[in-house]
Amino acid sequence: MARAVSAAEVAPTGYAWQVEAKQLRVRAGRTMAVDGLDLRLGRGVHGLLGPNGAGKTTLIRSLATVLRPASGTLEVLGEPVSGRVDLRRVRRALGYLPQDFGYYKRFTVREFVEYMAWLKEMPKRDVPGAVQRAVERVGLADRADSKLKALSGGMVRRAGIAQAIVNDPEVLLLDEPTAGLDPGQRVRFRELLQELGSDSCVVVSTHLVEDVAAACTDVVLINKGRLVFQGTPDDLAAAGGADDVGDSPLERGYSAVLGGAGEW
Amino acid sequence: MTARWLLLYARSRQVPASAAAVVTGLAALASLDGGPHVAAFGAALGTAAVATGFGGHDLALDRTAAFGWPPRRAAHLLLGGAVVTALLLATGPVAGDAFVLRDVVGLGGLAALAAVVLGARAAWTLPVGWTGVTLVIPPADDHWLSLLTWPVQPTSTTSATVTAVVLGCTGLLAYAWLGCRR
Amino acid sequence: MRILGIELRRTAALVLGVLTVVVVVGMLQWGPSMKNSAAWSRQWSTMAEWVRFMLMIAWPLVLGGGAVQGLRDRRSGVDELFGSTPRPRAHRVAWTLGAVATALVAAYAVVLVVGAAQVVSATDYFHLAWLPVTVVGVVALVGAAALGMGLARLVPSVLTPPLLAVGGLALMSLGLGPEQAELGWTLLLPSLPMPVTVYASVPAAVSAVQLLWFAALAVTGFLLVLRRWAAVLPVLVAGAVAVPLMPMSAAARDEVAAELVCVERLCLTRAHEHERAALAGPAREALRLLAKLPSPPTSVREVPAAVRGEPERGPESTEAVWVNLDDFTYFRREPPTAEQVTAYLVAGAGTRTCYGDRIPREVSREVAARTVMTAWLTGRVEPLPSFRAWLGEEIDALTERAWAHLRAMPEADQAVRVQAAREVQAACAGDALTTLTGGAA
Numbered sequence: 034m035a036r037a038v039s040a041a042e043v044a045p046t047g048y049a050w051q052v053e054a055k056q057l058r059v060r061a062g063r064t065m066a067v068d069g070l071d072l073r074l075g076r077g078v079h080g081l082l083g084p085n086g087a088g089k090t091t092l093i094r095s096l097a098t099v100l101r102p103a104s105g106t107l108e109v110l111g112e113p114v115s116g117r118v119d120l121r122r123v124r125r126a127l128g129y130l131p132q133d134f135g136y137y138k139r140f141t142v143r144e145f146v147e148y149m150a151w152l153k154e155m156p157k158r159d160v161p162g163a164v165q166r167a168v169e170r171v172g173l174a175d176r177a178d179s180k181l182k183a184l185s186g187g188m189v190r191r192a193g194i195a196q197a198i199v200n201d202p203e204v205l206l207l208d209e210p211t212a213g214l215d216p217g218q219r220v221r222f223r224e225l226l227q228e229l230g231s232d233s234c235v236v237v238s239t240h241l242v243e244d245v246a247a248a249c250t251d252v253v254l255i256n257k258g259r260l261v262f263q264g265t266p267d268d269l270a271a272a273g274g275a276d277d278v279g280d281s282p283l284e285r286g287y288s289a290v291l292g293g294a295g296e297w
Numbered sequence: 298m299t300a301r302w303l304l305l306y307a308r309s310r311q312v313p314a315s316a317a318a319v320v321t322g323l324a325a326l327a328s329l330d331g332g333p334h335v336a337a338f339g340a341a342l343g344t345a346a347v348a349t350g351f352g353g354h355d356l357a358l359d360r361t362a363a364f365g366w367p368p369r370r371a372a373h374l375l376l377g378g379a380v381v382t383a384l385l386l387a388t389g390p391v392a393g394d395a396f397v398l399r400d401v402v403g404l405g406g407l408a409a410l411a412a413v414v415l416g417a418r419a420a421w422t423l424p425v426g427w428t429g430v431t432l433v434i435p436p437a438d439d440h441w442l443s444l445l446t447w448p449v450q451p452t453s454t455t456s457a458t459v460t461a462v463v464l465g466c467t468g469l470l471a472y473a474w475l476g477c478r479r
Numbered sequence: 480m481r482i483l484g485i486e487l488r489r490t491a492a493l494v495l496g497v498l499t500v501v502v503v504v505g506m507l508q509w510g511p512s513m514k515n516s517a518a519w520s521r522q523w524s525t526m527a528e529w530v531r532f533m534l535m536i537a538w539p540l541v542l543g544g545g546a547v548q549g550l551r552d553r554r555s556g557v558d559e560l561f562g563s564t565p566r567p568r569a570h571r572v573a574w575t576l577g578a579v580a581t582a583l584v585a586a587y588a589v590v591l592v593v594g595a596a597q598v599v600s601a602t603d604y605f606h607l608a609w610l611p612v613t614v615v616g617v618v619a620l621v622g623a624a625a626l627g628m629g630l631a632r633l634v635p636s637v638l639t640p641p642l643l644a645v646g647g648l649a650l651m652s653l654g655l656g657p658e659q660a661e662l663g664w665t666l667l668l669p670s671l672p673m674p675v676t677v678y679a680s681v682p683a684a685v686s687a688v689q690l691l692w693f694a695a696l697a698v699t700g701f702l703l704v705l706r707r708w709a710a711v712l713p714v715l716v717a718g719a720v721a722v723p724l725m726p727m728s729a730a731a732r733d734e735v736a737a738e739l740v741c742v743e744r745l746c747l748t749r750a751h752e753h754e755r756a757a758l759a760g761p762a763r764e765a766l767r768l769l770a771k772l773p774s775p776p777t778s779v780r781e782v783p784a785a786v787r788g789e790p791e792r793g794p795e796s797t798e799a800v801w802v803n804l805d806d807f808t809y810f811r812r813e814p815p816t817a818e819q820v821t822a823y824l825v826a827g828a829g830t831r832t833c834y835g836d837r838i839p840r841e842v843s844r845e846v847a848a849r850t851v852m853t854a855w856l857t858g859r860v861e862p863l864p865s866f867r868a869w870l871g872e873e874i875d876a877l878t879e880r881a882w883a884h885l886r887a888m889p890e891a892d893q894a895v896r897v898q899a900a901r902e903v904q905a906a907c908a909g910d911a912l913t914t915l916t917g918g919a920a
Contacts, residue, residue: 097563124565135556139489151482152564152571160481196560318638326649334652338645345641419547421641422540426502429536429648432655433506442510 048111050075051204051234056105059095066091068258078230080245080252081238088258089238093208097129125154128202132209134193138182142173142192149196167199186213205235223248246283262290315346323388333449336392340400341428343381345421348408352417352477371473378405395452403461406468413471416478486578495544496582503533503590515786516810517674520597524680527609531616531671538623538669539647545627546640553635572704580621587617603753611686619669622697629703666725676785677750678737679730692721737783746780761817765824768856773898776800776829791835794906800829823864828852833907843870847877848911855897884916
């Protein structure tokens with residue numbers, strides 16, 4: 034061998050899918066919120082849809098390595114996520130925006146994003162540039178030095194997206210990222226999603242079917258902890274008939290696949 | 298209806314937890330035989346605990362309530378002070394009624410002032426800090442310094458009583474009028 | 480380093496640091512610590528010990544402040560997000576604690592600089608015994624912050640900070656009593672007793688054990704923040720080691736500070752060598768006046784005693800004029816004039832009072848005798864510098880009678896009587912006024 038090759042260099046070729054789950058079961062409190070899920074996700078933007086309590090947040094949390102599987106296997110970037118494994122390498126390549134995004138209110142946007150970059154163990158010299166780029170991508174450059182407690186809800190959400198993308202993650206997990214964004218911001222956010230999806234695996238959990246239609250290359254529909262549909266938005270739209278509940282083809286497809294239609 | 302409102306209000310400001318903690322703390326203090334210092338600590342602890350309930354969880358939400366807050370805030374402070382006084386007299390370190398009353402009035406006012414300036418979370422710092430000062434300044438020192446040690450002066454000291462009343466009134470008015478800092 | 484900067488700016492660190500400086504310097508500069516030879520602004524050792532004494536208030540406040548800081552993660556709800564990051568929690572906690580520690584160390588340094596700026600111009604006696612005392616104080620303060628953070632992490636309630644602060648104060652108040660020096664365990668408190676003498680220092684053994692103890696407390700706090708059950712180990716081990724090893728007293732006599740250095744018949748302790756310039760003239764003048772005695776003292780010698788020492792002194796040799804500078808409040812903001820110092824040295828024909836803090840009933844007889852002895856030397860009847868106003872009339876009457884009686888005697892007899900009275904007064908045995916007048920007054 035002419036030169037030493039580090040583990041990080043060979044790693045990207047070590048897996049076929051960014052996320053691979055087999056018979057995954059994850060507990061949330063007392064209930065088994067993810068119950069026997071088989072899923073493979075590659076590059077692109079995956080819209081995670083499902084009714085309330087379907088297990089979307091639990092799935093995202095286990096992808097974020099915050100929750101450990103109760104049984105089954107979950108591999109993120111080719112590494113198993115389970116009890117005793119050192120997850121540092123996986124976590125360095127993760128970006129995560131939780132549903133309840135907690136942040137230090139006294140930090141400025143820039144400081145918080147920088148702090149997150151540090152927590153993600155980014156190389157020191159890359160940090161200032163990456164922070165600036167992340168803040169610019171979410172359109173917060175002019176408010177970068179405002180304290181987070183002084184920002185509106187939508188701006189805080191964007192700051193949350195900025196911290197998630199600061200390390201150019203290979204797997205980006207966004208739980209309800211569009212909550213609190215106004216229509217204009219949502220459009221820009223969808224553009225950002227498409228950009229990010231071109232070279233990483235983005236999982237977006239949402240209630241809004243229109244977000245999926247506009248920005249996702251792939252739709253993952255889960256119900257009661259199981260995968261009920263995976264395919265392109267067009268496939269989902271095709272699944273719906275004229276008599277299914279919904280205002281758009283996608284919504285009708287959603288209702289049709291779920292079977293129970295417009296149940297709450 | 299009023300009773301229910303009070304109950305809900307009490308729960309929203311963590312009153313039961315505060316009361317339990319204060320009673321435990323006072324019992325621990327009472328087991329020390331420490332004279333005026335420990336009695337003053339008891340009052341500081343009580344008022345500090347009341348002060349942690351000065352702000353709701355969401356001040357912006359509280360502000361949207363459809364009724365006037367000043368009288369309710371004043372009532373909260375007065376009621377809290379009364380409960381603390383009763384607790385101190387019942388379980389607290391041995392001290393005269395007048396002593397306890399003076400210290401609760403003065404330290405309660407300080408806590409209210411601190412809540413206005415620093416916010417509810419840090420409101421304990423002023424009453425606790427000031428009683429702490431009495432540890433390092435001997436109470437029998439010159440006139441100026443004796444004012445600093447008002448929480449441990451004997452009840453016959455007029456300047457101490459005046460200080461406590463002034464602090465109490467200022468704190469009550471400022472807190473009722475302005476509320477907590479965000 | 481950038482993370483440290485962020486944490487310094489955005490945590491309670493700076494507030495805690497500033498609070499510490501304001502409280503400690505405020506209490507030291509305007510409190511009782513400025514008054515006598517053991518003032519914090521006069522000697523290196525007393526400076527360090529006074530700052531440690533002030534930990535009585537600063538330590539509980541920092542404990543509470545640390546708890547406020549420890550509640551930040553719970554308050555902000557960041558556990559979910561941070562739980563998905565690779566950096567170990569210990570790094571994060573270490574930098575937060577590092578920021579707080581930096582601020583506290585800086586605060587301690589500022590306090591010391593304020594003190595040292597005054598000490599440098601107040602004494603020539605420099606030694607390094609103040610350093611261990613200071614190091615223990617710094618570690619104790621940082622340990623308080625760590626412990627507060629850890630306990631708040633353990634019991635995440637808004638009530639935790641005030642409860643900890645009040646608990647800390649109550650704990651400190653246990654070290655306040657006069658009997659504390661005998662109770663070994665009070666040495667586990669961060670504060671030291673109020674310094675009362677410059678001729679004692681904290682033994683190195685005490686500082687070593689305290690350092691161990693507070694370092695263990697800091698480690699325990701750190702581990703508590705990480706929620707490791709091993710957190711109890713350091714404090715248990717340190718307690719098991721510190722309690723049996725702890726010496727019984729926080730003070731050991733500093734022989735070097737107390738050593739007398741004599742130049743031209745004025746003997747001062749090393750600690751007060753700086754005062755020689757101010758005292759040399761008055762001492763020479765006092766010895767000149769005392770030379771009128773049949774067997775006059777040959778030197779002025781300082782008594783290396785505590786500020787508030789024994790209630791009564793023992794017998795003292797008549798060969799010297801013994802002087803305790805604190806007896807006549809030499810160390811105050813406005814130093815006494817040369818005339819006042821001379822008057823003090825000559826008072827009682829160069830003897831010290833026999834009463835100390837405890838004033839006996841027959842004090843007016845002693846004061847009267849000392850007044851008459853002084854008057855015989857100077858030729859003027861004047862109230863003594865330590866004249867006690869509330870007994871003024873009684874003393875005046877006694878003085879007047881005795882003075883008249885003495886003046887009526889032949890010159891040689893007068894000298895013999897004064898010399899005898901001086902010996903009685905020096906020995907604190909008998910009644911000098913009787914000796915002076917032969918029992919007539």
